[in-house]
Amino acid sequence: MTGQPFSAPADVLIIGSGPAGWTAAIYAARANLRTVVFTGSGRNGLPGGQLMMTTEVENFPGFDEGVIGPDLMERMKRQALRFGVVTIEADVTRVEFSQRPFVVIAATSDGEEQYAGRSVIVATGASPLWLGLPSEARLRGRGVSSCATCDGFFFRGEAVGVVGGGDSALEEALYLARHASAVTVIHRRDQLRASKIMQDRARAHPAIQWALNKEVVEILGDRRVEGVRLRDTKTGEESVLPLQGLFVAIGHRPNTELFRGQLELDGDGYLITHRHTQTSIPGVFAAGDVADRRYRQAITAAATGAMAALDAEEFLTGERWTDWGDGQSLATQETSTYTPLAVIDSAAAPAVPEPIMTSPQRPRVVMYTTSWCPDCHAAKRYLGRLGIAYEEINIEETPGAAMLVEQWSGGYRTVPTFDINGTIIVDFNRDALDRALQSHRAASQVDQSD
Ligand SMILES: Cc1cc2nc3c(=O)[nH]c(=O)nc-3n(C[C@H](O)[C@H](O)[C@H](O)COP(=O)(O)OP(=O)(O)OC[C@H]3O[C@@H](n4cnc5c(N)ncnc54)[C@H](O)[C@@H]3O)c2cc1C
Numbered sequence: 001m002t003g004q005p006f007s008a009p010a011d012v013l014i015i016g017s018g019p020a021g022w023t024a025a026i027y028a029a030r031a032n033l034r035t036v037v038f039t040g041s042g043r044n045g046l047p048g049g050q051l052m053m054t055t056e057v058e059n060f061p062g063f064d065e066g067v068i069g070p071d072l073m074e075r076m077k078r079q080a081l082r083f084g085v086v087t088i089e090a091d092v093t094r095v096e097f098s099q100r101p102f103v104v105i106a107a108t109s110d111g112e113e114q115y116a117g118r119s120v121i122v123a124t125g126a127s128p129l130w131l132g133l134p135s136e137a138r139l140r141g142r143g144v145s146s147c148a149t150c151d152g153f154f155f156r157g158e159a160v161g162v163v164g165g166g167d168s169a170l171e172e173a174l175y176l177a178r179h180a181s182a183v184t185v186i187h188r189r190d191q192l193r194a195s196k197i198m199q200d201r202a203r204a205h206p207a208i209q210w211a212l213n214k215e216v217v218e219i220l221g222d223r224r225v226e227g228v229r230l231r232d233t234k235t236g237e238e239s240v241l242p243l244q245g246l247f248v249a250i251g252h253r254p255n256t257e258l259f260r261g262q263l264e265l266d267g268d269g270y271l272i273t274h275r276h277t278q279t280s281i282p283g284v285f286a287a288g289d290v291a292d293r294r295y296r297q298a299i300t301a302a303a304t305g306a307m308a309a310l311d312a313e314e315f316l317t318g319e320r321w322t323d324w325g326d327g328q329s330l331a332t333q334e335t336s337t338y339t340p341l342a343v344i345d346s347a348a349a350p351a352v353p354e355p356i357m358t359s360p361q362r363p364r365v366v367m368y369t370t371s372w373c374p375d376c377h378a379a380k381r382y383l384g385r386l387g388i389a390y391e392e393i394n395i396e397e398t399p400g401a402a403m404l405v406e407q408w409s410g411g412y413r414t415v416p417t418f419d420i421n422g423t424i425i426v427d428f429n430r431d432a433l434d435r436a437l438q439s440h441r442a443a444s445q446v447d448q449s450d
Contacts, residue, residue, distance in 0.1 A: 010116070013117030014036065015120065016049070016124045019049060021039075026080045026306075030083050050126065050252070054168075057069050060072060095120070098262070101116040101117055121286070126254050142223060154245070154413035157181050160244060160247060161245070174198075183208050184241060187214070189213065211241065214231065263279045272291070285308040285311050364389075369395070373415050375416055409426050420437060
């Protein structure tokens with residue numbers, strides 16, 4: 001078996017690194033259980049979970065001034081690592097719950113690795129839903145986005161729309177109103193689902209407008225978003241709203257495909273729990289949004305993470321099908337998974353030459369980012385793990401960079417965008433990135449042997 005961080009099966013394998021996953025990890029590790037967290041790689045939700053996509057979190061107790069989403073997640077992670085949790089920065093691609101110990105298979109840069117665990121906590125959360133329009137798929141990254149904090153900067157002084165009527169939609173609208181000249185919230189009904197406080201804030205903002213009782217039937221534009229065709233949900237009348245960006249915030253679906261056929265799911269794909277946090281298989285527990293269609297809050301996810309860890313502990317000590325209760329401390333066990341080999345610290349990097357593309361000193365791997373882009377963080381970790389040196393250019397801080405990214409990429413307005421010796425890669429697409437890096441490596445090996 002490859003990949004196993006312990007010589008024996010782990011006590012708890014936790015799949016997911018949102019508030020539920022990290023809280024479960026803190027509880028499990030403090031109970032002296034050998035604990036492994038699979039953080040995810042960014043393909044099915046982000047390492048750190050949904051809060052990586054937001055700025056201010058005002059309702060998580062203990063932060064009287066509010067806390068920035070990614071900061072809160074970093075703190076939870078550090079707290080868990082303090083107690084000896086082992087992290088695997090990879091997606092789980094398969095699970096085998098019909099055998100014991102349970103087997104979890106993760107896709108790492110070295111291929112597939114198997115991990116054995118005496119119990120499992122599923123905390124895979126949820127991913128954004130899309131409208132499902134052909135025009136949406138065609139214009140993703142070209143003005144259509146699900147992450148205002150990532151891509152909002154590209155729309156400075158422009159008109160954008162936000163589809164949705166919940167707290168997340170209004171949060172996106174308020175964030176976008178910092179950059180855009182006008183933000184129209186498009187919602188199918190005349191009543192919003194969002195909390196009163198969020199509605200009051202959004203309604204008070206002069207840049208936010210409302211298109212209620214309207215649904216998007218088509219996103220207009222050939223190579224970039226130019227507008228949306230709306231249909232009135234009451235009269236059926238159609239109209240066109242010109243805009244340059246459309247942010248979709250219509251909700252989430254639970255990340256449970258992986259468990260279909262092994263764990264009991266409800267009609268919408270949420271995990272069904274029996275007896276507290278236990279799923280249909282004893283020893284496999286569920287925590288957070290993956291099993292919660294009702295509350296879907298960071299604090300409730302954290303709470304069920306704690307519950308799942310306590311349930312796992314009871315399961316392990318009560319059932320005693322294998323005796324691992326040797327009380328061995330986890331404090332001395334290895335905690336980190338990789339060390340970046342050659343990451344150039346952007347803070348220490350020299351000022352960016354302008355224009356970047358024509359500089360003879362153009363670095364080989366350049367990653368264009370924004371400060372709140374979770375995929376950028378995932379990509380940085382990925383390059384770090386591969387030992388690839390790169391230069392980071394934050395487009396918010398580098399005049400002209402946003403415009404150049406858009407030009408080189410043929411109209412894409414999204415980050416991360418990579419320039420690998422002139423090959424432009426939009427989005428954190430590992431396969432494309434791997435291919436470009438491979439040919440870049442091959443070319444530099446030829447250079448060196450010349
Ligand atoms: C924009 C936005 C703003 C929000 N603001 C607030 C707020 O202000 N206050 C609040 O209380 N809540 C807020 N929420 C809701 C809150 O973020 C969620 O309720 C909470 O994050 C759920 O936590 P979770 O741990 O269950 O799942 P998530 O946060 O969704 O985390 C799931 C984790 O599972 C991982 N994962 C998924 N599949 C796999 C796999 N196959 N292998 C390995 N890992 C995997 C992902 O990488 C991720 O780490 C907000 C949500 C959004 C989208």
